[in-house]
Amino acid sequence: MTAVSVSGVTQVFNRGRPDEVTALSDVDLTVAAGEFVSLIGPSGCGKSTLLRLIADLLAPTTGTVEVSGKPARQARLEQAYGIAFQQAGLFEWRTVQRNVELPLELRGQSKAERRERAAEMLELVGLADFAGHYPAQLSGGMQQRVAIARALAVHPPLLLMDEPFGALDEMTRERLQTELLAICAQTGTSTVFVTHSIPEAVFLSDRVVVMSPRPGRITGTVGIDLPARDEAVRQSPDFFSHVTLVRKTLRGTP
Numbered sequence: 001m002t003a004v005s006v007s008g009v010t011q012v013f014n015r016g017r018p019d020e021v022t023a024l025s026d027v028d029l030t031v032a033a034g035e036f037v038s039l040i041g042p043s044g045c046g047k048s049t050l051l052r053l054i055a056d057l058l059a060p061t062t063g064t065v066e067v068s069g070k071p072a073r074q075a076r077l078e079q080a081y082g083i084a085f086q087q088a089g090l091f092e093w094r095t096v097q098r099n100v101e102l103p104l105e106l107r108g109q110s111k112a113e114r115r116e117r118a119a120e121m122l123e124l125v126g127l128a129d130f131a132g133h134y135p136a137q138l139s140g141g142m143q144q145r146v147a148i149a150r151a152l153a154v155h156p157p158l159l160l161m162d163e164p165f166g167a168l169d170e171m172t173r174e175r176l177q178t179e180l181l182a183i184c185a186q187t188g189t190s191t192v193f194v195t196h197s198i199p200e201a202v203f204l205s206d207r208v209v210v211m212s213p214r215p216g217r218i219t220g221t222v223g224i225d226l227p228a229r230d231e232a233v234r235q236s237p238d239f240f241s242h243v244t245l246v247r248k249t250l251r252g253t254p
């Protein structure tokens with residue numbers, strides 16, 4: 001089963017105006033079920049645009065986008081994916097528990113079902129003890145974990161993440177990376193992950209997709225073949241050789 005299928009997608013903003021921008025040109029991307037794919041590339045190369053197209057927050061100028069074999073619009077209406085962005089985007093006036101319940105409310109689930117699912121998700125991200133807290137009472141890393149719990153609450157087959165750990169310190173970031181991988185393995189969720197960090201992309205991904213700017217294109221793909229995804233692997237020669245390969249692909253020097 002294919003989680004995401006983007007084919008022949010071009011995205012032009014402000015078409016026909018002096019400020020016309022071709023953000024993406026002829027992009028093809030396939031993500032298999034259960035696969036973790038990172039998008040990496042210089043600022044302005046269209047990573048967020050590609051993610052927004054998959055999420056159906058934008059419609060492509062040309063080409064098609066399918067999620068779980070359905071048109072992106074239908075997948076959005078069926079909440080076939082969860083989204084987590086750089087800012088956790090929590091509602092300050094709702095407790096942690098009620099933030100996680102929100103997508104379930106939108107689905108019309110009963111209070112009892114919502115409670116149970118939210119509790120399960122908070123357990124998964126290690127925040128069971130903070131269900132009654134408000135976002136302002138949590139650290140940035142904890143808020144991101146709430147956002148991930150909320151994104152996963154409807155058990156979506158696909159998770160779309162746009163630099164979700166970008167604003168966090170290095171230690172917290174590495175811990176959340178490990179937690180995210182554990183969650184994805186446990187839930188079988190496919191993930192498309194935008195990042196500026198080469199080590200982050202290498203640590204998390206099955207495949208790193210490299211993009212170039214103006215117009216944004218996919219210029220290379222690096223398969224990541226590491227024996228494990230633990231703290232020790234971050235120090236291994238294997239890890240560094242993958243980092244070097246992604247860096248070279250970004251520079252366009254094989």
Ligand SMILES: Nc1ncnc2c1ncn2[C@@H]1O[C@H](COP(=O)(O)OP(=O)(O)OP(=O)(O)O)[C@@H](O)[C@H]1O
Pocket residue numbers: 013014021022023041042043044045046047048049050
């Ligand atoms: N709504 C919009 N209207 C006009 N231009 C846009 C719009 N959204 C994005 N763009 C342009 O499309 C190009 C790609 O932007 P995008 O945000 O996708 O890049 P990015 O790779 O995610 O960048 P960054 O790494 O800096 O977040 C940029 O030139 C940007 O100015």
